[in-house]
Amino acid sequence: MSIVGVGSIAFDTIxxxxxxxxxxxxxxxxxxxxxxxxxxxxxxxxVVGEDFGPEQEEVFRKRNIDIRGIERAPGKTFRWGxxxxxxxxxxxxxxxELNVFERFQPRIPREYMxxxxxxxxxxxxxxxxxxxxxxDGVSLTGGDTMNFxxxxxxxxxxxxxxxxxxxxxxxxxxxxxxxxxNLPRAARKVLAMGPQALVIKHGEYGATIFFREGAFGIGSxxxxxxxLPIEEVQDPTGAGDAFAGGFMGYIASQGELNREVLKRALxxxxxxxxxxxxxxxxxxxxxxxxxxxxxxxxxxRELTHLE
Amino acid sequence: MSIVGVGSIAFDTIxxxxxxxxxxxxxxxxxxxxxxxxxxxxxxxxVVGEDFGPEQEEVFRKRNIDIRGIERAPGKTFRWGxxxxxxxxxxxxxxxELNVFERFQPRIPREYMxxxxxxxxxxxxxxxxxxxxxxDGVSLTGGDTMNFxxxxxxxxxxxxxxxxxxxxxxxxxxxxxxxxxNLPRAARKVLAMGPQALVIKHGEYGATIFFREGAFGIGSxxxxxxxLPIEEVQDPTGAGDAFAGGFMGYIASQGELNREVLKRALxxxxxxxxxxxxxxxxxxxxxxxxxxxxxxxxxxRELTHLE
Numbered sequence: 048m049s050i051v052g053v054g055s056i057a058f059d060t061i062x063x064x065x066x067x068x069x070x071x072x073x074x075x076x077x078x079x080x081x082x083x084x085x086x087x088x089x090x091x092x093x094v095v096g097e098d099f100g101p102e103q104e105e106v107f108r109k110r111n112i113d114i115r116g117i118e119r120a121p122g123k124t125f126r127w128g129x130x131x132x133x134x135x136x137x138x139x140x141x142x143x144e145l146n147v148f149e150r151f152q153p154r155i156p157r158e159y160m161x162x163x164x165x166x167x168x169x170x171x172x173x174x175x176x177x178x179x180x181x182x183d184g185v186s187l188t189g190g191d192t193m194n195f196x197x198x199x200x201x202x203x204x205x206x207x208x209x210x211x212x213x214x215x216x217x218x219x220x221x222x223x224x225x226x227x228x229n230l231p232r233a234a235r236k237v238l239a240m241g242p243q244a245l246v247i248k249h250g251e252y253g254a255t256i257f258f259r260e261g262a263f264g265i266g267s268x269x270x271x272x273x274x275l276p277i278e279e280v281q282d283p284t285g286a287g288d289a290f291a292g293g294f295m296g297y298i299a300s301q302g303e304l305n306r307e308v309l310k311r312a313l314x315x316x317x318x319x320x321x322x323x324x325x326x327x328x329x330x331x332x333x334x335x336x337x338x339x340x341x342x343x344x345x346x347x348r349e350l351t352h353l354e
Numbered sequence: 355m356s357i358v359g360v361g362s363i364a365f366d367t368i369x370x371x372x373x374x375x376x377x378x379x380x381x382x383x384x385x386x387x388x389x390x391x392x393x394x395x396x397x398x399x400x401v402v403g404e405d406f407g408p409e410q411e412e413v414f415r416k417r418n419i420d421i422r423g424i425e426r427a428p429g430k431t432f433r434w435g436x437x438x439x440x441x442x443x444x445x446x447x448x449x450x451e452l453n454v455f456e457r458f459q460p461r462i463p464r465e466y467m468x469x470x471x472x473x474x475x476x477x478x479x480x481x482x483x484x485x486x487x488x489x490d491g492v493s494l495t496g497g498d499t500m501n502f503x504x505x506x507x508x509x510x511x512x513x514x515x516x517x518x519x520x521x522x523x524x525x526x527x528x529x530x531x532x533x534x535x536n537l538p539r540a541a542r543k544v545l546a547m548g549p550q551a552l553v554i555k556h557g558e559y560g561a562t563i564f565f566r567e568g569a570f571g572i573g574s575x576x577x578x579x580x581x582l583p584i585e586e587v588q589d590p591t592g593a594g595d596a597f598a599g600g601f602m603g604y605i606a607s608q609g610e611l612n613r614e615v616l617k618r619a620l621x622x623x624x625x626x627x628x629x630x631x632x633x634x635x636x637x638x639x640x641x642x643x644x645x646x647x648x649x650x651x652x653x654x655r656e657l658t659h660l661e
Contacts, residue, residue, distance in 0.1 A: 133535060134535075228440060228441075229585060229586075229587075230558065230583055231583035231584065231585045232585050234583075235585075249559055251537065252556055252559035252560070253559070253578075255583065257583075268653070268656060268657065269583055269657065270656075270657060270658070271560075271580045271657050271658050272658075273578045273658075276537055276538035276541075276562065276564075276576055277538065278536060278538045278539050278542075279536075280536070307660070307661050310660055311660055314660065346575070348660065349575060349577075350575065350576065350577060350578050351577070351578055351579075351580075351658045351659070352658070352659055352660070353614070353617055353618055353621065353655065353659070354614050
């Protein structure tokens with residue numbers, strides 16, 4: 048079944064120990080939607096500027112992504128520049144030009160309204176809530192957020208969490224949101240804010256999904272998926288978004304919603320995260336095959352499963 | 355089959371957010387041997403002072419650990435004091451009194467010589483090499499080391515690594531030893547120094563075992579075991595030693611040496627690490643049952659295995 052994704056499309060200027068790229072197609076929604084497109088039909092909602100041309104459109108079209116929800120506004124597309132130095136886990140931002148993204152008001156095409164899955168990318172929590180409210184027929188909503196919103200718009204975020212079924216954040220964000228340094232305790236506090244499940248991403252150590260008692264089946268045991276040890280990470284940008292795309296895309300492709308589906312989804316999230324970092328920007332996500340994806344899923348399984 | 359462990363026995367004074375204990379039985383060998391004792395016969399080689407009495411001996415005897423290799427020297431036993439503040443992953447040392455441990459010369463009882471498994475705890479690499487040389491009939495040697503030896507006695511350590519089959523260290527130590535910040539590349543460099551397998555411990559994220567190409571079977575794929583998300587860590591002291599005890603003890607208990615055995619051993623390492631932190635010092639390791647251990651092994655499996 049199809050999934051609607053809302054978030055940012057951007058031009059990124061990135062330097063890593065492996066090289067440099069100017070103004071390549073990026074943004075959380077780009078990475079999310081490309082990753083999800085290998086599993087299900089994807090429809091995107093975003094805003095771009097006059098500098099977003101047929102070349103960029105083609106990247107989405109090739110992956111059969113519905114771009115009727117991409118609004119063109121006067122001005123320039125969101126631009127971000129950053130460097131990864133020795134520590135590939137942390138970007139040093141050179142510049143952030145929000146441009147048209149600053150006044151982003153997500154408009155959902157009528158044709159998207161029958162989608163049963165929704166992903167709210169990392170935008171203002173009030174906008175996330177608005178989109179969720181408009182799409183009141185969805186059966187599962189996933190979402191992302193970041194330190195900036197956790198600190199700056201906490202009360203709005205708390206409201207939005209009440210209508211999010213699965214929240215995907217990293218360790219630091221989970222601890223900050225919960226005000227608690229112990230991870231499983233932090234997870235329990237975040238789940239009490241609303242979500243049925245919480246995915247905490249640990250970067251190179253994988254991810255853990257915590258379930259609210261009784262949600263998606265019996266019990267409350269967490270589940271861990273690994274990340275692949277990778278010898279050459281060319282560019283870590285978008286790894287979390289590709290993770291979310293694999294995770295949500297796989298869920299949307301399945302007929303039912305239960306813990307086993309969410310666990311496998313966590314593996315597919317890791318798989319898509321492991322692909323994107325092999326090349327700059329979204330390059331690797333543009334040219335994958337489902338066969339490559341399933342073969343790497345198998346590697347993830349061998350990495351963690353006893354005979 | 356029996357395993358010989360060499361390392362430190364100490365009295366620890368520990369403060370954590372959960373409480374405080376004075377002069378409790380600790381030391382890497384204590385934690386290692388107690389953990390290993392649930393899997394196989396354990397024989398220890400260590401030095402203690404005159405303050406080590408029947409009460410402490412009893413802890414080992416109760417677990418059927420052979421203490422004929424514990425030498426009593428004039429003076430006091432090694433003492434360590436430390437605090438874990440907000441960050442339970444890092445101890446702040448208050449004092450280190452090496453006492454009799456400063457002149458530790460491991461003497462291996464003749465009765466230990468038929469052991470096929472050896473664990474070289476965190477002592478001077480030259481002493482490790484000496485012990486390994488004396489016990490030249492062993493079929494598998496595991497070992498630990500730390501930043502202090504990696505920086506201070508690098509050339510001795512490099513020599514010792516040539517006679518160690520499995521090295522168990524943490525992320526920081528692996529990166530420091532290899533002079534390489536990327537983990538799988540660091541692992542490859544360390545394996546090139548001698549070991550057949552390298553276990554890198556990631557604290558709350560579990561551990562990864564990297565194999566030298568062709569060692570213990572076909573292929574060179576790594577394997578990851580999780581750690582259990584624990585809501586209340588009372589005292590993290592000894593988690594790495596308990597991990598090593600579970601890992602080596604399980605290996606020694608098996609009839610054959612292959613990758614599947616080492617993978618399961620990695621899980622048992624995580625299991626023993628998850629128990630020790632539930633109480634102060636070695637308290638939890640003194641009163642476990644094999645049933646509790648295997649039931650937690652099952653929890654680890656459920657935490658990571660898809661249906």
